[in-house]
Amino acid sequence: MAKTEMTKTRVEFHERERNVPSKEFNIASQLKRFGKDDGKNSPSSDLKWGKGASSFSDNDLEKQLQAWRENPSWTDPHSEIKVSVPKGSLCNLKVNVNVGLPPDAVYNIVTDPDNKKVFKNIKEVISRKVLVDEGHRQVVEVEQAALWKFLWWSGTIAVHVLVDQNREERSMKFEQVKTGFMKKFEGCWRVEPLFVDEKTCFPFKPKTWTEYYSCTGGKGRLGSKVSLDQLIQPAIIPPPPISWYLRGITTKTTEMLINDLLAEAARIRGDLGSEKPNKESESSQDILTEVDNVLDIKRRWAMHRRNAKLCHRRLLTAS
Incomplete structure (x- = not known):
């Protein structure tokens, strides 16, 4: 009987979704809005890529990667994920994590059209169309x-x-x-430079890649500060405890996305300990599978919170 009711609810939901007017956004207006940037969130001028002495060429990237190959030692930090609930939305996720790989390399992973090989939650890319191509900037319409x-x-x-x-x-x-x-699904990835071996330059404090490369004798590793700001607002926001559960799953999915990025970074830099992030990712997947096997939502949410606390305790013990 319960199964019949759930099937009925699912059918009614899809009927409701199909009857909602499919409001097509004006692509031209979106492109115009994308073109505007107030500069508040842009990297400081002396650290912008592609201009002046701090420009990163392919040769620069190879030098940066070589520094990591010579010294791949790096401990992936626990990603900082802050969850807020703006009025009328499911959640706003703000993620910050340091990655042991140069900014260009990290950016290549995030923007790679074939990055489903890295991020496991992408099943396939249905279509990809480049609408604007200005060399350093592209606007792409993607359906996944x-x-x-x-x-x-x-x-x-x-x-x-x-x-x-x-x-x-x-x-x-x-x-x-x-x-x-989804009524709203929007956000922004940003990648900024991190001078991993900056202490070797003391008392001098480098401000550009050129200065950093010079004061470390070409041995200084360049890492990345990666941030993700994402707003999720369904057309219909479910009441608690469903909304709590969805928020928890969304947070866990984002955490696994970051873990996939860290695992790929470890593989690229040739870290002998690169299997560790994969094992942690598999462990997270096992936990999710265990949670999904429990049908009672209250028990599942309690188990989800308990597992989150256990994972946090393990991280504290490991550090």
Whole structure:
């Protein structure tokens, strides 16, 4: 009987979604809005790539990667994920993490059209169309099939977004093209430089890649400060405890996304300990599978919180 009711609810939901007017956004207006940048969140002028003495050429990137190959020692930090709930939304996620790889290399991973090999939640890229190509900047319309899992349902959902990739500022803004199941799905990736071996330059404090390379004798490693700001607002926001559970799953999915990025960074720099992030990712997946096997939502949410505390305790013990 319960199964019949859930099936009925699912059918009614899809009927409701199909009857919602499919509001197509004006692509031209979105492109115009993407083109505006107040500069508040841009890297400082002396650290911008692509201009002046701090420009990163392919040769510079190879030098930066070589420094990591010679000294791959790096401990991936626990990603900082802050979750807020703006009025009328499911959640706003702000993620910050340091990655042991140069900014160009990290940016290449995030913007790679074939990065489904890295990020496991991307099932396939349905379509990809370049709308604007200015060399250092591209605006791309992308439709992907993303894997999802909720309660005893699982499957794929189409994510149709407009992506503004600015290589000079190492930023990638995204915004959905049309409303449907999601009323709002937007955000921005940013990658900034991190002078990992800056202490070797003391008392001199380098401000550019050229200065850093010079004062470390070419041995200084360049890492990345990666941030992700993402707003998620469904067309229909479910009441608690469903909304709490969805928020927890969204946070866990984002954490696994970051873990995938860290694992790929470890593989590229040739870190002999690169298997560790993979094991942690598999462990997280095992926990999610265990949680999804429990049908009672209260028990599942309690288990989710308990597992989160255990993972946090393990991290504290390991450090």
